[in-house]
Each structure stands twice: as structure tokens, then as C-alpha cells.
Amino acid sequence: MKRLGIIGTGIIAHENYKGIEQTGKAEVVALCNRTYSKGVDFANKYGLKCPVYSDYRKMVDEVKPDIVLINTPHDLHEEMFIYCADRKIDIIIEKPLSDTAASSEAIVESANKNGIKAAVCHTQRFNTAFITAKKFIKNNNLGKLIAISDFITYNYFWEGRPEWFLEPARAGGGIVMNYGVHQFDRVHYMAEGKTVSLFAHIDWEKEGIAVDSSYQIMGIMDNGVTYTIACTGYTGPFANGMELRFTGGILRVYLCDTGIESYGVYYGDNNFKNFVKLPLVESENRPYYNEMKAIMDYMEGSTEETPVSVEYAAQMVKLVEAAKMSHERQVSINTL
Structure with missing residues (x-):
């Protein structure tokens, strides 16, 4: 031990x-x-x-x-x-x-x-929903992965959040650093590629707060997959998920219940009138x-x-900095 x-x-x-x-x-x-x-x-x-x-x-x-x-x-x-x-x-x-x-x-x-x-x-890559989706992709012929849309809406500025999260010099920014690395990671985990370029827009719309409060990022990977990640930190309800579009079907991953969607993994293709909820590979979600x-x-x-190396994690931080640079210059940034 x-x-x-x-x-x-x-x-x-x-x-x-x-x-x-x-x-x-x-x-x-x-x-x-x-x-x-x-x-x-x-x-x-x-x-x-x-x-x-x-x-x-x-x-x-x-x-x-x-x-x-x-x-x-x-x-x-x-x-x-x-x-x-x-x-x-x-x-x-x-x-x-x-x-x-x-x-x-x-x-x-x-x-x-x-x-x-x-x-x-x-x-987040250890969430049972992502593990289930990853296994389903491996075990089924869904065709080529074309695009991913990843989204989070959340009251990031909840009362009682430690103050250092709202200090740019301490946190490395706001929501784009804290949640952007999550979204970059899960997109790369599911797509199994590396970002070659991205374009980003970042907002500072929380009055009296110095850190950024929302972002929208578009990226292209070395395997041809395109993706969008978006996060707004202003208000709930909390929503958190991903859609993966293949040539042979569509997977949706929901990481929480919203009143519209419920936690789980859903699949649909031309043989289904509606999305079908897939059985989870684990009965209990224990990501930690x-x-x-x-x-x-x-x-x-x-x-x-190692499951996640320091080299890989450093790349996720570099992508956040590339997103900041893209916003400042209003141009696409090459990231390889």
C-alpha cells in the first residue's frame, strides 16, 4: 500500500x-x-x-x-x-x-x-456515460466520425465559490481554463485525434467579475474530425453533454438530468425512428x-x-491559451 x-x-x-x-x-x-x-x-x-x-x-x-x-x-x-x-x-x-x-x-x-x-x-473521461459510449463505438460499426458538439451550461459564479477562481492571475483565467480543459480533454478522448487548428470567441459578461464567463470554440483534428465546444457560466439549469455524428449513426451523451434529457447514452440511425437509450456498462457512476x-x-x-500524462495535460492547457489568442486576434490558430 x-x-x-x-x-x-x-x-x-x-x-x-x-x-x-x-x-x-x-x-x-x-x-x-x-x-x-x-x-x-x-x-x-x-x-x-x-x-x-x-x-x-x-x-x-x-x-x-x-x-x-x-x-x-x-x-x-x-x-x-x-x-x-x-x-x-x-x-x-x-x-x-x-x-x-x-x-x-x-x-x-x-x-x-x-x-x-x-x-x-x-x-470526466472516467464518467460511466463516456466509458459506455467509447465501448459502443469500439464494438459497433458506426462509420467515420465526422463531427462532435460538446456543451456545458452552469452557474459558474455560485455563492461561496473560492475567491481565487475569480482571480485571473491565480486561476489562469476563468471558465475557459477551468472547464475548457475538461471539454478539450473529453473531445480528444472520444475522437482519438489531435487539434491542428481552432477558432474561439470568449466573453466577459459577468458584471464586477474579472475572469471570463463563457466561450465558444471550433476545432479541426489531424484525423479530419471537426468539433465545437461551448460553455456559458451565467445560469442554470445545469446541462452537460456531447453529440458525436458518424456516417452511420449518432451518439448522444448526457452527463446529468435536465428535465428534458436524462443521464445516459443514446443512439440513433436510419433504422430507428427515435434515439434509443443504451445500457450502461456500470450500474453506478463512480468517475473518481x-x-x-x-x-x-x-x-x-x-x-x-499513466491514464493522463503530464505531457497530454500540458497540451490541453496550450489549447486554452490558443483559444485566448484566437479571440484576441480574431483569427484561427495553428496548434501543432
Whole structure:
């Protein structure tokens, strides 16, 4: 069993910890949070009998965990990653890999220089609906994938959201960084291609808020697939899904119930009057468990490849920066 140190005990740390705990493959040996009392609260909530720190360096140097899980504001990722990698500690890090493409590349360089194992938490590809859709595509002849439309609508600026998410310098931007990397990842995961060019429009329409609040992006991949991703952060109801259009049929993936659509995967072609809901490959949707099981298998050596590498995650951050550049210049940006 691996000895795990957790850096950052905010909102996402709870989901990541529960996913790891369910695997039974790691024991938490230390916690660190800048606000010490919140680290203590985290330990008490889960009955963790381990030391709590407010300085991650002290935690790493005193406890010497096998793995650290980094769940901190984006602008701290590079500093924390490099400090741990230099001490030959394997790393699990929340997405986005960092707040800028340059910082992400520094992380990649550090991981390779130190020869550590590293994995990035791009959780949505581990959702049962996406796993079901991926398996259905593999097992059925749907023809050529032509286009993907991916969408999210969400009240991004909900009361109580940690303030650093609304500070451009800390978050690396607003919704286009935080959710854009999700949408870029799931489009690339499903299409199995690389973006060669994109065109984007980004909005700042939330009064009194400095970060961006919505975006629309069109992309072309090296395998000929075209895609659109759109996200608006102003209001609910929450909607989250994807449509994949093949020459032989159409797949729709819904990641939540909206009152119009219900969670699941739907398929239709010329033989169907309406879309048919497909059976899910798992009875329970546990994306954090699925993700952490794959990551811990890699950390233990059961599998040779990381589920999501730092190199790949750095590319997702680069695409976000390309989208920002496209908006600023109002031109398509080559991304390879």
C-alpha cells in the first residue's frame, strides 16, 4: 500500500480522496492545507489519524510520502510539483496542469528529469456515460466520425465559490481554463485525434467579475474530425453533454438530468425512428473511483502507462491559451 500525502484540502480534495480511499491502494500519512484549521477539519471528517501541516515543504521533508496528491490553486501547481519531483516523490495532480502553458512545460520537464511517475486528474473521461459510449463505438460499426458538439451550461459564479477562481492571475483565467480543459480533454478522448487548428470567441459578461464567463470554440483534428465546444457560466439549469455524428449513426451523451434529457447514452440511425437509450456498462457512476483506480494501478506498476500524462495535460492547457489568442486576434490558430 502506497503512503499518500495530500496537499490542499479544498472542495475537489474531498472527491479525489474518496476515490483513492475506495481503491484500498493508499494510506493517507499526512495532510497539508494553507489554512491549518481546514486541514484539521478534513482529517476529522474522514477519521484520518495523521499529522496535519500548513507548510507542504515541511510535510514532504518530514513524512517523505511515496505519492503526493496536489489539489491547490492553479498558480501553485508548478512550485509544488517541482519541489516534490526533486525529492523523487510520485505525483497525482488536479487539472488543469498549471495556470499557463509555460508553467505546464516546466512541470513536464521536471517530471522527466526526475524520472517520477505522474498522473493528472482529468476526471470526466472516467464518467460511466463516456466509458459506455467509447465501448459502443469500439464494438459497433458506426462509420467515420465526422463531427462532435460538446456543451456545458452552469452557474459558474455560485455563492461561496473560492475567491481565487475569480482571480485571473491565480486561476489562469476563468471558465475557459477551468472547464475548457475538461471539454478539450473529453473531445480528444472520444475522437482519438489531435487539434491542428481552432477558432474561439470568449466573453466577459459577468458584471464586477474579472475572469471570463463563457466561450465558444471550433476545432479541426489531424484525423479530419471537426468539433465545437461551448460553455456559458451565467445560469442554470445545469446541462452537460456531447453529440458525436458518424456516417452511420449518432451518439448522444448526457452527463446529468435536465428535465428534458436524462443521464445516459443514446443512439440513433436510419433504422430507428427515435434515439434509443443504451445500457450502461456500470450500474453506478463512480468517475473518481474509476480514475483513481487507474492511477493507482499505474503507481503500483500494474500498468505501464499513466491514464493522463503530464505531457497530454500540458497540451490541453496550450489549447486554452490558443483559444485566448484566437479571440484576441480574431483569427484561427495553428496548434501543432
